Amino acid sequence: MKINRVLLICMAAALLVFTGFYGCAKKQVKETGGLETQKPMQQAPPEAAPEKAPPAAEAEAKEAPPGPKEQPEVVAEGKAVKALQDVFFDFDSYVVRPDDAAVLQKDAEWIKANPGVIVTVEGNCDERGTVEYNLALGQRRADAAKNYLVSLGVPADKLKTISFGKSKPFDTGHNEAAWAKNRRDHFVVQ
Amino acid sequence: MLSIVLSAVFFLPALGIADTKPEIYLSTTKGAGKISVIIPDFEREGGFADPQGRDRAMADELADDLNFSGFFDAKRVKQVKGDPSAWASLDVNDVITGAYSTDGREITISAKLVDAKAGSVIMNKRYPRSLLVMRENIHKLADEIIFQLTGEKGICQTKIAFISDMTRHAELYIADYDGHNAIRLTMDSGICLLPGWSPSGNYITYTSYKRMNPDLWWVSTSGKSRGIISFSPGLNTAAAWSPDGEKIALCLSRGANAQIVTMNRDGKGLNQITHSRGINTSPSWSPNGREIVFNSDREGSPQVYAMDSDGGNVRRLTYSGKYNASPAWSPNGDKIAYVGRESGVFNIFMMDSNGDNVVRLTWNSGSNENPSWSPDGRHIAFSSTRSGKNAIYLMDTHGENVKKLPLGGSCQTPAWSPRLGSEK
Numbered sequence: 001m002k003i004n005r006v007l008l009i010c011m012a013a014a015l016l017v018f019t020g021f022y023g024c025a026k027k028q029v030k031e032t033g034g035l036e037t038q039k040p041m042q043q044a045p046p047e048a049a050p051e052k053a054p055p056a057a058e059a060e061a062k063e064a065p066p067g068p069k070e071q072p073e074v075v076a077e078g079k080a081v082k083a084l085q086d087v088f089f090d091f092d093s094y095v096v097r098p099d100d101a102a103v104l105q106k107d108a109e110w111i112k113a114n115p116g117v118i119v120t121v122e123g124n125c126d127e128r129g130t131v132e133y134n135l136a137l138g139q140r141r142a143d144a145a146k147n148y149l150v151s152l153g154v155p156a157d158k159l160k161t162i163s164f165g166k167s168k169p170f171d172t173g174h175n176e177a178a179w180a181k182n183r184r185d186h187f188v189v190q
Numbered sequence: 191m192l193s194i195v196l197s198a199v200f201f202l203p204a205l206g207i208a209d210t211k212p213e214i215y216l217s218t219t220k221g222a223g224k225i226s227v228i229i230p231d232f233e234r235e236g237g238f239a240d241p242q243g244r245d246r247a248m249a250d251e252l253a254d255d256l257n258f259s260g261f262f263d264a265k266r267v268k269q270v271k272g273d274p275s276a277w278a279s280l281d282v283n284d285v286i287t288g289a290y291s292t293d294g295r296e297i298t299i300s301a302k303l304v305d306a307k308a309g310s311v312i313m314n315k316r317y318p319r320s321l322l323v324m325r326e327n328i329h330k331l332a333d334e335i336i337f338q339l340t341g342e343k344g345i346c347q348t349k350i351a352f353i354s355d356m357t358r359h360a361e362l363y364i365a366d367y368d369g370h371n372a373i374r375l376t377m378d379s380g381i382c383l384l385p386g387w388s389p390s391g392n393y394i395t396y397t398s399y400k401r402m403n404p405d406l407w408w409v410s411t412s413g414k415s416r417g418i419i420s421f422s423p424g425l426n427t428a429a430a431w432s433p434d435g436e437k438i439a440l441c442l443s444r445g446a447n448a449q450i451v452t453m454n455r456d457g458k459g460l461n462q463i464t465h466s467r468g469i470n471t472s473p474s475w476s477p478n479g480r481e482i483v484f485n486s487d488r489e490g491s492p493q494v495y496a497m498d499s500d501g502g503n504v505r506r507l508t509y510s511g512k513y514n515a516s517p518a519w520s521p522n523g524d525k526i527a528y529v530g531r532e533s534g535v536f537n538i539f540m541m542d543s544n545g546d547n548v549v550r551l552t553w554n555s556g557s558n559e560n561p562s563w564s565p566d567g568r569h570i571a572f573s574s575t576r577s578g579k580n581a582i583y584l585m586d587t588h589g590e591n592v593k594k595l596p597l598g599g600s601c602q603t604p605a606w607s608p609r610l611g612s613e614k
Contacts, residue, residue, distance in 0.1 A: 063392050066408045066438070066455040067419035077402060120402075128534045130515040130559060131383060131603055132428040132472040133485060133492055135397075135404065136441065136448035139425055140469070143445075162403060163425065163443075167360060167381045 078120050078188030083110045087145060089183040092129070094140035096148050104145060107187065108152040111159075118190040120160040121145045126179035127166050138163030145185045224263040225283045225339055228306075229253045230270045232288035232299075248288060248299065248328050254368065255332035255346040258593065260568055260586055261339070277306040284312070286335065297321045301331050303338065313338050325370055345564045349411075349607040350571055351375075351385035351394050352582055356599025362396050364411060367564075367606070369582070369595030375413045384428055384603050388455075389435045391610040395419065397427045406440060411610075419457045430473050430482075431455075432499070439463075439473035439482055439499075450484055452499065463501030474519045474526075475499070476543070483507070483517040483526055483543075494528050496543075507545035516560055519543065520567045525587070527551075527561035527570055538572055540587065551589035558583075562606045571604040 084107050087100035096104065111119055123142030125134040142161035150156050170186075171178035229252055231245040249266060256262035270277070270285055277285055288301040297320070303313040315334060317327040329346040336344035348367045353360050357374070360381045365372035376382050380399040387394055394411060397404045406420040406429050420426040424443035431438055432452075439452045442462075450464045450473050464470040464486065472485035483496045494508040494517045508514035513531035520526065526543055529536040530550075535557040541548045552558040556575035563570055567587075574583050582595040582604045595601075 063388075063390050063435075065410065065415060065417060066388070066393060066395070066457070067417045068457045071418050072401065072421050127557075128531070129492075129513075130472070130485070130529060130536070132441065133469060133487075133515050135383075135425055135427050136443070136469040136471050139443050139448060143443075161424070162399075164381070164399075165383075167383065 076190065078118075078190050081110075081187065081189045083107075084119065084187035084189070086184045086186050088180065089141055089185075091126070091179075091183065092137070094137060094144045096144050101148065104148050105152060108149050108154050111149065111154050115158075118158055118160060120162055120188045120190065121149075122168075122186040122188060123161065123163040124168060124170070124182055124184050124186065125166045126182040127169065127174070128179065129166065131165060131167075135163050135165035138165045141183075141185050225261055226281075227253075227256060227262055227264040227284045227286060228267055228270060228280060228282050229256075229264055229286045229288075230267050232290055232301075235289060235291035244290070244292070244297075244324070248290070248324065251325060251328045251368075252286065252288070252301075252332055255329060255344070256335065258368075258569075258584070258591065259332075259336055259344055259346070260591065261336060261342070274304050274306075274309040274311070277304065277309055280306050282306050284339070292321065295321055297324055299324070299327055299331070303335055325366065329366070343566065343609065345566050345569070345609070347611075348565060348609060350562075350582065350595070351387065351396075351605040351607065352597070352601050353382055353385065353396075353603050354597060354599035354601045356597075362394065362409065363597075364394070364607075365595065365597065367584070368593075369597050372597060373413065375409050375411075376416075385605040386429050386431060387605055387607050388431050389433055389608055391608045394605070395429045395431070395438065397429070406438075419455075420453065425471075428472050430475055432475050433477055433479045439475065441471040441473070450482070450501075461500070463497065463499070464504075465501070472516050474517050476519050477521050477523045481519075483519050485515040485517065494526070494545075507541065508548075509545070510548065514539075518561050518563055518570075520563050521565055522567040525567075527563065529559050529561065538570065538589075551585065551587075553589075560603045562604050564606050565609050569606075571606050573602045573604060 085103050087103050121142040123138035125138050129137060142163055146159045146161050149159060169182040171181045229249050232248045234240050234245055253264040253266050256264040283306060285304045285306050286301060290297055290299045298318045300316040302311050305312050315331055319327055332346040333344035336342060345367060349364045350367055351364045354363050359379045361374055362376040362382045362385055363372050363374050378398050378400040383397045385394050385396045392411060393408050395406055395408050398407050403423060404425055404427055405418055406426040407416060407418050409416040422442050422444050424445060425441050425448055427441045429438050429440040436455060437452045438455060439450055441448050442451050448469045448471050449462050450470045451460050451462045453460045466486060466488035468487040470484060470486045473482045475482055480499055481496055482499050483494060485492055486495050491512045492515050493506055494514045495504055495506050497504040511530045515529055517526050517528040524543060525540050527538060527540050530539050536559050538551040538558050538561050539548055540551055558572050558574045561570045561572045569584055569586055571582060571584050573580050580600045580602050582597060582601045583592055585592045
């Protein structure tokens, strides 16, 4: 008798917990709004808030999307190679310094010795510039290294450039030691 | 039938056919006469308690919207006693009473704007909608109250596009202007940067490294469709739409130094409009579309310049400080916000569109970047490291009324939407 009652109470409790859980989970995403930081935000589901969707859809249908019809193909990511060493730059500068020129000479030898590779020069900046300006400064740093390598006899079609501005710092510290490491050209190989 | 009539009666004030003359308060300067308002908790029909706290949440959201607008001094109370005829003793301009009924899926909200001194109802609104858009309807109510009492269109229904790394990658998001309901629009798992809104509010352009190059992409604000606009090798960055939505100005490098070009919205019709040495980037259009303000280091250090939208008549605007950048032309055309660097950190400044009357808006608060104007020209969104991690903040044009948006991850490059949809 006693055992049955205990069992019954446990089952009831389990049922309550289960439905409580399920109920909470259902409500959580929609009602509290705001940003759930525990998990990554979901991409806007097409069927969310049906009362809202029609005006946006109509407006989009009337205004054609921007851009051309032809879309380009995807490109693969490159990998770092130990032999190709980074070069570094002064604050707000894209000038290749003498020590870095010596590193680029070694890099040039490696590239010429490996004729099958395509090398991408990745230009980077420290955090003390604006997002927009640093994208351009990183591009100048990448171009400076590429131009120097070309002047050392590396065929230009073996070299690509890309700027990451300040978006891909090597060191996320906020001091001169970190910043100096981030003002760099990094090399990856296709 | 009755509900249709009732809805029409409630709807008429929104059409400007108010039954009382609106009190116009145009000034939002510090200390100037604000409209004082009391907002009690919303009342749930039947007097039932609300374990979800919606009675307080909706009243809080309404008070926040009205206070943020700069026109109001809105105070929250639990309840207001007595009936409107006795409210003159409260010594405020207006009382806003809200009521609602909900079954947990649907919520019907109603609200009355009462002139406290006269004891009369100025406006009566009703929103029978799904619970999913509860916050949206309170923002709509706030805009309708702002318009009723000031004659100005509010910004409570606008959005902010921004970049966050909360998924460990820099992706594009949009959120309500108060930071709620953030939705991710990209899944590029690389780096996305520098969102910009089409003037229609239908599309957002952004730079993404999805194809291993900083290309210019577009996404619809619903997130349903996307594509590429400009993919020249090198930079396709800092895109800004012309106010008529026909052209995009952006920064391209194309194997040489960074220049500003304009192109048609389909990506064709490229016209290079800067031709200097050095770096030219960060364009922002004047609201009449005739001029562009931008960042150039052609004279040795990054400064803010203006030019005609075809590139003629270039003139420098900033002369103090060694690094002035990221300019943003105000929607009213009279001001330009920008950043100035000193000792390695940025602060937000504002100047007249001819460079006069420079005013500093942020002080001793980390590094503050990428100012973006609200469509009414009364507020600026920006990123700041003042609390450690990069976050998005809003402030008014005096640098006051600063509000941090409750967003996840490290956030940067905010872009304030135009007015959207029905409230344009």
